[in-house]
Amino acid sequence: MYMENDIPPVNRVDQIRSEISSLEGQRIRVRANMGRSRIVERSGTVVQAHPSLFVVEVEERRGRKARQSYQYVDVLTGTVEIYDIDTGERLLDFTPEE
Secondary structure (H helix, E strand, O other): OOOHHHOOHHHHHHHHHHHHHHOOOOEEEEEEEOOOOOEEEEEEEEEEEOOOEEEEEEEOHHHOEEEEEEEHHHHHHOOEEEEEOOOOOEEOOOOOOO
């Protein structure tokens, strides 16, 4: 039986893709590390899940909406973190425990 960290990375990306597909239409909070100590947090709705990326429609200032895309690989590496908007619980955490 596989432990979560024993799953080959390709299969984990497939697992992330299917789990994010199941979140389509739901609101989430995304925390993205943009490098150089720049971290962007946004809340929005998962609107599309494509083969290598997913799209989140986020609320901007003054009620405007924007679309932001993220790669599944970034979720796998922890560069992009996804949280349940109601509980604050982190979803799809693949970072190795120390």
